[in-house]
Amino acid sequence: MREIASTADVPLRPPAQVMRLARMGSMHQSRLSFMRILLRRMKAEGWRIERPRFEIDAHGVGTALYRAVTPTRSYTLVAFGHDLPDEKRSDRVIADAWDATFALFDGAPTDADVEQLRANVPLQEAGRTSERVLTLSRANRSVRLFGHVIEALAAGHQPEAQKVAEVGYLMRTTAVYGSGKFGNADREVIADRPEMAAPFQAEMLTVYLIRCFVLDLVEHMARARSASAVPLEPSLRRRFGIGNSTGLGMAPFLIHHPALINNWMAAREEALARVRSVETASAEEIAVYQDRLARAIRSADDWNSAHPLQIEKLAALRPDLDRVVGRSLAARRPWDDLYQWAEAALSLEGQEALLSLMLEAYPDLVDGLADCMSADEAQFRRIDGAATCGAILSLLGEFYGWADGIDWDAPQADARAWYVSAEKLEPRLGERHEEPIAKYEQPLSPARDAALLGEILSNFPAEAPIAEFLLQHPEHRHMVRRLQLLDRCPYGEVRDNTIAHDMLPIDLLRCKLSFFGAGHFDPRSDRWVRINMFQGAPFPHEIAETGDDWVYPSW
Amino acid sequence: MVDMSLGELQALAAKAARGAGLSWGLAEEAGWAVRWLEARGLAGAAALAGVLPEGAPQIALGAALADGSTPEPPAEAAQHLLLRPFLEDTPSTQTRAQISQDTLRVLNRYASRTYAPATEASRLAGAGAGLSDND
Structure with missing residues (x-):
């Protein structure tokens, strides 16, 4: 990890302003999100994704391997598909069976390794892994969408775009266990590898490969059902992310890891301060920003939640973004000018969304800060x-x-x-x-x-x-x-009472999940949230031609 | 023997120390001490398990030595393995620990004292679910 030396003239927002639950619970993905850090590296280094094994039957039961080959190493997602009766399907951590279970294996597993994993990975918390296993995870089908997509493809046509937009994913992960859990390798084992140095890269790679598997799986199951089945149309295919359902288990993480949280927050605040310090914005930079803003507005329109708190936040976010559109960027230090206006005029949800958008046109100022986000x-x-x-x-x-x-x-x-x-x-x-x-x-x-x-x-x-x-x-x-x-580590502490009667654990969850790069936060209660990950992300054969703007809808 | 990551062993040792009555801050020290020893091929987990019934006084002593409030360990305690993490600075040699079932049983028994018994109310309200998640 590198220490941050601030190069900004505008001061960083102080911890007293940043580390409040209401603001942390309004954060959005940004250039510094862990998914985007991973995909930028995959593209820059030309990683290959291979599928050395895909032995899955018509019901989705079987074994598949997806291997990410970096210039120096490989990582293999070992996927087990199961036949889960409907009544056993639960997102709760107390579930004991899932539609699919996964391990990210360090290197290429032998057949014996795969059999060893088969004896443990489907058991999840009740099994044991080894130092060759970097993550352990599982996923359940979205009952609303999974069957619909297979039926449509088997019948020779595309699924309804509206239905795809409403749900956004075919499977939801309900846990991705990393460092040291249940016998997995400790983070220290991989922390010195450049591709694993940024936080949660093994977990993000796991989810990316799960998405590859799940999309292949529905097309495969449709083909097994009908010889005249069609594959998903490529642009529609991109619109499927991987869902995630996260409960309280994640919330204490932010309190248990103050040094790490400090480095995440400090990197993001430094990025904001650097952009606010830019003297003038070029026409090209303004064009990038305006493009992402327009697409963020479309994304906000697709963001559904039935939870009253999020409905209220979305009702503020949408007009906030519309108001941002007309703001001039002609002033000296245009981004500082824009930010100061936003702080007075917009909701927290709107301010934090704008922060992320302001970073988009400045990869040279922002992306290097990814190297400062891990912690010893x-x-x-x-x-x-x-x-x-x-x-x-x-x-x-x-x-x-x-x-x-x-x-x-x-x-x-x-x-x-x-x-x-x-x-x-x-x-x-x-x-x-x-x-x-x-x-x-x-x-x-x-x-x-x-x-x-x-x-x-x-x-x-x-x-x-x-x-x-x-x-x-x-x-x-x-x-x-x-x-x-x-x-x-001045950004290491949440400056709110974490045992107050009205504290919202979803604020802690959202802060962490936004650093992952998640979108479309959909609280199910005050302590339980669903999200979508890698929606819009390129599939392996598309990475080389796709820019780092995939997170904003192009549809 | 169970092949464990040092991280999960550290977490288990800290919970066990807490279960044996140590303060949170000292329980953290116990977790680190066990990890430090196991990372050097020394039987830290068994050493901690052996002293938990008496409240692992070596951890408080080690912390006091490291803090500087106690200049030297009393002679009768000085040789205890659990003090070494607080006094030495040697590089680690291992990334895993092999822990016997007996040691694990002891650590788990003490750790379980920190867990609240589940009730149906806590199962629903405490975790915050309750809505259908089979959709």
Whole structure:
């Protein structure tokens, strides 16, 4: 990972503005999204995608291998298709069977490797993988679209474009487990490889290859049904992404990995500041921006959600984008001018959408920041015990001063507690004052823990080393470590109460998923969201001719 | 023996330490200590499992040594394997750990103390589902 040295004249937006849940829950994909980073590299390095094995029957049952060949290595998606009865199909993490299960294998698996995987991968969490496995994942068919597409193709015609637009994918992944999980290789094993250095590249490659498999699968199943079946028309085919259904399990990640989140956020803020610092926009740059804006408007029209919160946000986003269209870019520092106008005039959803659009015309200013987005978290392990209690108190003020006004005795303030269920070992969120969960609470409420630390620490001699305090108060050790980390990672902390009665976990989910590059966020509740990934992305034979604008609809 | 990634072992060791009563911050240290040892071919997981019943006091001692609040370990404790991660700086040699079923059983038993028993209410409300997802 490289450190960011700011080259912008305009200052970065401060953490106090950026790290609020309402804004984080309004973020959009951008040039720095992990899917786009992956596809840019695939194109620049001319990766080949091969399909060495496709033994799938008429019902979608069997084995397929998809191999991504880089200039120096290969990675193979091992796909198992299953015959899942309808009643077993669930997106919940408590499911125990899926329509398809997958592993991303490091290199080319032998037949024996594939059989080893077949004994474990279909079991998902209940199986074991090895260091050759980089990710473990599974997907379910979209009942609304999967059968319709096969029937249409088998009957010799294309599926209804309207139906394709409404759903947007044929299968939804319900988990993609990476680093170290269930025996997978740790991230450290691959982190030094250039193609895996940016965050979540193995996971993104997995999903990209799953999409290749799923589109091949429906065409194959249509052919198995009828000799006169037709393949999907190429431009319609591009409109299928891979769905994903994400629950609470992902939410604590942002709180558990402050150094990593800092680097994601800092890269994005630096990108914005660099573009805002551009003195004048060329006609060519303005043309790129206007093209992406027009296409973003079409994408917003296709963005469906039945959730009241998202309906409200979309109702603001659409007129926001229309208002952006007419804005002049003739001023000195036109993007700064535009951004400042947006901050006063647009909803958070509109501001964050515009931010992403403003970066589009500046690959030279933005794309290199992708190298600054991973994190060596181990470097923050040691506590500087010589730091004084007074210094730690002043860090408390700097990073948690915003929470001073919270009355922690009010039941709304600590209404929730994060805990892990014995059943699936997955994070859940409960009502502290109504369920017997407080004694199982996870350390996912830094603002409350900061307040507890401050209360005691302020009575300790300011000049005493913090090591002495920790000897007497080991229960505050995790917060002292966090404060010393935040001193070097100012965008590392969410500046909202993560156990408040009205906290929305979907805001945390959306922030992370937007960095993945997901679109069309569709909350199913306050703690559960569906998304679409790689919609519009080129298939392997199209990568060489496709620009980095595939995320914006060309239809 | 179970072939484990160091990451999953670290997470399990930290949970087990928490289950044995260590603070969150010290439980993190326990996870790192086990990972540090196993990455050097040393039996850190078994060492932690062996001292969990007595609350793994070596972890608090190691942390105090690393913090600088305790200048030297008492002689009777100085040789304990679990102190080495806090005192040494040697390069790692392994990326995996081979852990015995006995050690795993102990770690899992302590880790399970951190899990809330599931109820039907938590299953639905806590995870936030409830809408049809078979569409």
